[in-house]
Amino acid sequence: MPYLRKLRDQTRETANLAVVDDESIIVLIRAESREIMRSLTKVGGRVAMVASGVGKAVLATYADEDVNAIIRHHGMPRLTEKSIVRPSDLFRELESVRRHGFAIDDEEACMGLRCVAAVVYSDCSEPLAAISVSGMTSRVTDDRLPMLGRLVRDVATELTLALGGVLPPANSP
Numbered sequence: 001m002p003y004l005r006k007l008r009d010q011t012r013e014t015a016n017l018a019v020v021d022d023e024s025i026i027v028l029i030r031a032e033s034r035e036i037m038r039s040l041t042k043v044g045g046r047v048a049m050v051a052s053g054v055g056k057a058v059l060a061t062y063a064d065e066d067v068n069a070i071i072r073h074h075g076m077p078r079l080t081e082k083s084i085v086r087p088s089d090l091f092r093e094l095e096s097v098r099r100h101g102f103a104i105d106d107e108e109a110c111m112g113l114r115c116v117a118a119v120v121y122s123d124c125s126e127p128l129a130a131i132s133v134s135g136m137t138s139r140v141t142d143d144r145l146p147m148l149g150r151l152v153r154d155v156a157t158e159l160t161l162a163l164g165g166v167l168p169p170a171n172s173p
Contacts, residue, residue, distance in 0.1 A: 003159045004031035004131065010151055013135035017120075018054040020127070021046075023070050025055040033135060050090055051079050053105035053117035054130035059090075060097035061119055061127045061168075067094065082107040098170075102149035107137060114140035116148040118156035121165040128165060131156050 007015035008031040015031045024046045049055030049070060059067050068087070076085045084090050097103040105115035117132035133152055134140070140148065160167060 001029065001031065003155050003162075004029065007031070007131065007133055007152065007155050008033060011133045011135075011148060013133040013140065013148075016054070016115075016132045016134060017129055018052075018132070019129045020049070020055075020058055023049060023074055025049055025052050025058075025130075028129070035135070035139065047109050048074060048077050048079070050074075050076050051083050051105070051109045053103045053115035053134070054132050056090075056093060056097055056103035056105070057117040057119050057130045057132075058127045060094045060103065064091065067091070079109050080107055080111045082111070084108060100149060101153040104145060104149070105134075112137055114145075116140070116145060116152050118149075118153040120156050120163070121160045121167055123164050123166055125166045125168045128160075128163070131159065 004015040004017060012033060012035060014033040016027050017029045018025050018027045026046050027043050030043055049059055071087055078085050084093060102116055102118045107113060113134060114137050115132050115134040117130050119127045120129045120131060122128040131152060133148055157167065
């Protein structure tokens with residue numbers, strides 16, 4: 001919780017910690033934004049990996065054949081008009097996540113809501129969880145996305161190290 005509170009306080013947005021469960025993302029815990037309008041995802045709520053920032057952050061750590069297997073098994077649901085529904089678009093997005101170290105859900109799961117996420121790694125350099133900040137598009141603007149991405153990525157690194165996790169070589173500080 002201290003890491004989620006830190007993210008919430010630095011960004012003024014809701015901070016979440018989620019894990020993969022049966023090839024879906026499930027939110028385990030959150031630190032709610034103090035803003036009047038905030039994220040709608042509930043603790044325990046599930047969302048498709050391909051339609052969420054935390055899901056795409058984790059998918060970016062997977063081999064392409066594993067991502068393809070998830071797509072074959074669960075499809076690419078159109079949750080909003082902005083959902084990514086073509087595998088080629090998803091793979092382009094995952095390449096960007098790998099380059100920048102954070103993922104963005106740009107109204108793909110819920111219109112009016114953006115999310116910025118990064119992976120927390122285990123002691124075997126495998127994705128253990130992902131953390132994110134989410135908020136209304138009026139506050140999580142295009143201009144704020146790079147700064148929010150860096151903050152989330154840095155806090156994910158801090159949490160990884162605090163839990164005894166090991167960053168993959170490309171992500172080492």
